[in-house]
Amino acid sequence: MGTIYIMWLRELKRFWRSKARVIGSLAQPVLFLVALGFGLGPIFQQAGGGNYIEFLAPGIIGMSILFSAMFMGIQVIWDREFGFLKETLVAPVSRYRIMLGRTLGGATVASIQGLLVLAISMLIGFMPKSLVMIPVAVVFMFMIAVLFTALGTAIASKLEDMQGFQLIINFVIMPLFFLSGALFPVDNLPNAFKVIIQIDPLSYGIDGLRAAFTGLAHLGLLLDLFVLASLTIIATVIGSYLFSKIEV
Amino acid sequence: MEKTEENIIEVKNLIKKFGNFTAVDNISFNVKKGEVFAFLGPNGAGKTTTIKILTTLLHPTSGNVIVNGFSPVTNQDKVRHSFGIVFQDPSLDDELTAYENMEFHAVLYGIKPNAIKDRITELLKLVELWDRRNDLVKTFSGGMKRRLEIARGLIHHPKILFLDEPTLGLDPQTRNFLWEYIKNMSKKEDMTVFLTTHYMEEADRIADRIAVIDNGKIIEIGPPGKLKKDTKSKTLEDAFLKLTGHNIREESASVKDHMRLHRRMWTRR
Numbered sequence: 001m002g003t004i005y006i007m008w009l010r011e012l013k014r015f016w017r018s019k020a021r022v023i024g025s026l027a028q029p030v031l032f033l034v035a036l037g038f039g040l041g042p043i044f045q046q047a048g049g050g051n052y053i054e055f056l057a058p059g060i061i062g063m064s065i066l067f068s069a070m071f072m073g074i075q076v077i078w079d080r081e082f083g084f085l086k087e088t089l090v091a092p093v094s095r096y097r098i099m100l101g102r103t104l105g106g107a108t109v110a111s112i113q114g115l116l117v118l119a120i121s122m123l124i125g126f127m128p129k130s131l132v133m134i135p136v137a138v139v140f141m142f143m144i145a146v147l148f149t150a151l152g153t154a155i156a157s158k159l160e161d162m163q164g165f166q167l168i169i170n171f172v173i174m175p176l177f178f179l180s181g182a183l184f185p186v187d188n189l190p191n192a193f194k195v196i197i198q199i200d201p202l203s204y205g206i207d208g209l210r211a212a213f214t215g216l217a218h219l220g221l222l223l224d225l226f227v228l229a230s231l232t233i234i235a236t237v238i239g240s241y242l243f244s245k246i247e248v
Numbered sequence: 249m250e251k252t253e254e255n256i257i258e259v260k261n262l263i264k265k266f267g268n269f270t271a272v273d274n275i276s277f278n279v280k281k282g283e284v285f286a287f288l289g290p291n292g293a294g295k296t297t298t299i300k301i302l303t304t305l306l307h308p309t310s311g312n313v314i315v316n317g318f319s320p321v322t323n324q325d326k327v328r329h330s331f332g333i334v335f336q337d338p339s340l341d342d343e344l345t346a347y348e349n350m351e352f353h354a355v356l357y358g359i360k361p362n363a364i365k366d367r368i369t370e371l372l373k374l375v376e377l378w379d380r381r382n383d384l385v386k387t388f389s390g391g392m393k394r395r396l397e398i399a400r401g402l403i404h405h406p407k408i409l410f411l412d413e414p415t416l417g418l419d420p421q422t423r424n425f426l427w428e429y430i431k432n433m434s435k436k437e438d439m440t441v442f443l444t445t446h447y448m449e450e451a452d453r454i455a456d457r458i459a460v461i462d463n464g465k466i467i468e469i470g471p472p473g474k475l476k477k478d479t480k481s482k483t484l485e486d487a488f489l490k491l492t493g494h495n496i497r498e499e500s501a502s503v504k505d506h507m508r509l510h511r512r513m514w515t516r517r
Binding site for chain 2: 006090
């Protein structure tokens with residue numbers, strides 16, 4: 001227990017001390033919310049989609065969690081080259097615990113970022129339908145966060161250095177985001193595209209967030225919950241396994 | 249049986265290959281309990297690889313290794329409890345304070361919560377960092393970081409202390425301070441010290457025995473005096489050069505340099 005807690009605490013302390021980074025990481029989601037929300041809002045409304053900000057905000061919250069969580073996971077590479085990883089790898093504790101502590105810490109940080117984006121989106125006009133469902137939304141946020149921190153850790157455990165970083169952004173993070181239904185309704189899309197969206201794990205997270213916040217789900221809250229929880233467990237298991245095999 | 253009690257580290261026919269490259273080529277040696285043992289060799293000789301194998305970070309390709317009576321391959325936790333280590337590259341968390349780095353280590357090594365504060369206080373005072381305990385490590389100089397790492401490596405009272413070029417880039421004052429401290433510690437606690445260094449006069453002064461390693465093989469092993477006598481050299485440096493030749497070694501690096509650049513790009517704001 002001590003190991004998991006101290007790893008978790010480390011991530012939170014680092015987060016708390018790097019306020020510049022926190023603000024930096026909020027810039028992108030805010031830009032998306034404002035530019036897309038206000039820019040495409042009128043067209044969305046004319047097409048009968050309703051209030052676009054309402055539709056968009058859960059997607060952008062999901063996006064900010066996806067980005068933060070993946071970066072938190074990928075930080076294993078930094079720790080590896082800058083030595084701190086070795087300090088944890090020679091310690092007489094199970095590497096699974098170290099991985100779990102890191103992941104929970106990273107996921108907590110990513111969830112906090114998600115909550116900050118929620119607060120900002122409420123400032124510019126987003127209003128959750130029911131307050132009772134907010135805890136459900138928080139559960140979804142945390143699951144998205146754990147899933148992608150674990151995925152980031154898994155990828156980083158197999159990478160030697162940051163050379164592949166750009167590849168991860170362009171071939172993993174960006175597709176996960178754009179093909180998740182975060183920005184547009186899925187209902188009237190071509191079937192092939194729908195299939196792709198159903199393969200994307202983030203789709204379930206964002207659909208779940210949307211269901212909790214606005215009551216509008218494409219896939220259904222229970223299905224979202226089930227798929228997301230399963231994938232989170234699978235990613236954590238794979239991530240811990242790969243992390244435990246790191247040689248430095 | 250008696251032999252294992254005397255030797256705290258036993259290495260027999262150790263081989264480590266990375267693909268086609270043989271980093272450690274069939275070496276055997278023992279380190280006695282309480283001894284200060286130095287590993288000397290040019291860049292890329294296999295020193296760090298050997299330390300990584302002894303400290304469970306790498307698996308050997310073949311051969312037998314025993315550290316404090318346990319195998320680093322099959323009994324990792326027991327081995328990990330036995331040693332403290334100061335790595336060649338800094339391994340502190342820059343974003344944490346000196347005290348937090350120490351505390352982190354103490355928790356990972358299962359030190360009882362009521363003992364943590366006393367031990368950290370004692371060690372930080374010993375390495376003269378107590379006044380800076382609440383400062384972030386990123387504000388520390390290289391020498392201060394080294395002192396902190398050594399203090400950290402000693403929190404759990406290890407039987408063996410591994411030091412991989414611990415004095416690289418430090419001024420003579422700090423080096424002197426560190427070695428004096430380590431030597432006293434080794435005597436007082438009967439702690440074995442396994443070190444590598446490029447400073448020959450340091451090795452000459454500190455080490456009870458020295459192994460000269462080159463191209464993954466141990467060329468010569470014995471007390472500093474014997475090495476000098478065998479090679480008919482006045483200084484250990486001359487003995488070293490006679491044993492390993494004058495060629496300058498290339499070490500493959502660059503991945504790390506890349507990382508440094510990236511990190512600077514990402515953390516500067």
